[in-house]
Structure formats: C-alpha cells, structure tokens
Amino acid sequence: MMKNKICTSQEQSQKLIELGIDVNTADMFWDTLFAKKPEAQVDNHHLIDEIDDEHRVPAWSLSALLKLIPKFSLEKDISNNAGYQLHYNYNTIYYDDPIDAAFEMICWLKEYKKL
Numbered sequence: 001m002m003k004n005k006i007c008t009s010q011e012q013s014q015k016l017i018e019l020g021i022d023v024n025t026a027d028m029f030w031d032t033l034f035a036k037k038p039e040a041q042v043d044n045h046h047l048i049d050e051i052d053d054e055h056r057v058p059a060w061s062l063s064a065l066l067k068l069i070p071k072f073s074l075e076k077d078i079s080n081n082a083g084y085q086l087h088y089n090y091n092t093i094y095y096d097d098p099i100d101a102a103f104e105m106i107c108w109l110k111e112y113k114k115l
Contacts, residue, residue, distance in 0.1 A: 027061050
C-alpha cells in the first residue's frame with residue numbers, strides 16, 4: 001500500500017532550491033532539530049523566529065507546487081488506477097503520486113526555461 005505524501009521530500013526540496021525556486025513559495029518545512037526523525041510540518045516560521053533556520057528544510061505541498069505551474073491540468077490516469085497525469089501544453093508527466101508529478105513538471109519547466 002502506497003503511503004500518501006503531504007509535501008516534497010527533503011531531496012526534492014533541495015533540487016527545487018537549486019533550480020532557483022523561491023523558498024518563500026514553500027508552505028511547509030522539514031524540522032530536523034526537534035524530531036527524532038525529520039517530520040514535515042506546516043510552515044509557521046513567520047510566527048516562530050527562535051528556531052534556527054539551518055534546521056528547517058523548506059517543503060512544498062501539492063497546492064504550493066501547482067501554484068508554480070502556469071496553465072496545467074492534473075487528472076487521475078485512467079489507464080493506471082494508481083497514477084496521475086500532469087499536463088502542461090503538450091508535455092505530460094505520469095507518476096503514482098501527484099506531488100512527484102508536480103515536482104517533475106517544475107523541474108522540466110525550469111530545464112526548458114518555461115518557468
């Protein structure tokens with residue numbers, strides 16, 4: 001059984017930062033200071049300034065990722081009950097998880113300078 005993701009992984013987040021995605025568009029963060037294992041949390045860093053930012057990795061929820069993609073459509077893949085299709089113009093990304101699909105689409109858009 002696939003566990004649903006709530007946001008980008010730490011590795012995906014790092015890739016988005018390397019691609020130049022503004023961290024202020026992230027709506028969550030990975031807390032690596034207080035958790036025994038890193039946990040994703042809602043981004044409330046504007047309310048809590050005493051936590052050192054080096055222990056926070058920005059993370060993007062599906063809705064935050066989709067806000068970065070111009071004119072897209074996201075739909076359940078009818079040929080694969082467990083998958084999703086994300087369309088931008090004539091490019092389509094297929095993934096089991098919509099967050100992974102949106103992440104890959106953003107990487108593709110940055111690579112082809114459409115974002």
